[in-house]
Amino acid sequence: MSTDLRIGPDGIARCAWVGDDPEPDTAPRPGAAEYRRYHDDEWGRRLHGDRALFEKLSLEGFQAGLSWITILRKRPAFRAAFAGFDPAAVARFDDGDIARLMADAGIVRNRAKIEATISNARIVEGMDDGELDALLWSFAPSRPRPRPRSLGDVPATTPESDAASTALRTRGFRFVGSTTLYALMQSAGMVDDHLEGCWRAAADG
Structure with a gap:
């Protein structure tokens, strides 16, 4: 084995x-x-839905520089703090909400990441229903790669995650680097790296 x-x-x-x-x-x-x-x-x-994918995108952004288990164990607190990651609700957050979030020990209190999540929510709120889902899934590989035999076979980024990152950055999204996008693709079943x-x-x- x-x-x-x-x-x-x-x-x-x-x-x-x-x-x-x-x-x-x-x-x-x-x-x-x-x-x-x-x-x-x-x-x-496989995960679909604008709200579910916005949550994944947000949590992967918060994970940058941290271990995923840190984010996973804080996920209930994140959901409570960010209105269940409803983009419409998060898009309405203001300076008072940022102060509230910065005081919430249950989440990662990083102002840049908090502000990026709110900014990203406003972009999603301005999109059509299902548009975020369609956009992200448009970068799923057209054919599966050979199944990895070891962790060394699993990439940190791919041409697809590079393209997804560029597309989201062009729309104004923040904390959406290629490594973050590839982690989302793994988590949401766009690729299968088991x-x-x-x-x-x-x-x-």
């Missing part, structure tokens, strides 16, 4: 980034159980 796979306490092989701690989460690798749930139930599954031997790879074919 590849060293980039892990057998969990349930006997199932998964991509190694989920960790291998037993339930419940315990030191020294807290978060592994949450990572397993995310890996099994969300990561790589490793060969992972149970999800076998289940998805």
Whole structure:
């Protein structure tokens, strides 16, 4: 078995980034159980809808420079703070909301990222229904790549994520670099980077 796979306490092989701690989460690798749930139930599954994709885009932007488990464990607080990532609601946030968010210890208190999320929401609010979904999915590869055998086979960016980043930047979106966009593409199922031997790879074919 590849060293980039892990057998969990349930006997199932998964991509190694989920960790291998037993339930419940315990030191020294807290978060592994949450990572397993995310890996099994969300990561790589096709996701559609402007609101859902705006949330993904926003959280991936907040993740820049941080570990994804930090964002994942704060996701309930993010959802509460950002009105469930309803673009119409977030687009109406003002200076008072920015002050509220900067005081919210439950989220990542980075002013540039907070302001970018609000700015991005205003752009989405000005788009037609379904337009963000169609735009992002237009950059999904037309044919799947060979399934990666190791984490080293998984790219950080691709020509498609480069193009998606350029398209969003042209529209005025912020915190949408190519690495962020590729992470979104992985998470939203536009690409499938579950490793060969992972149970999800076998289940998805």
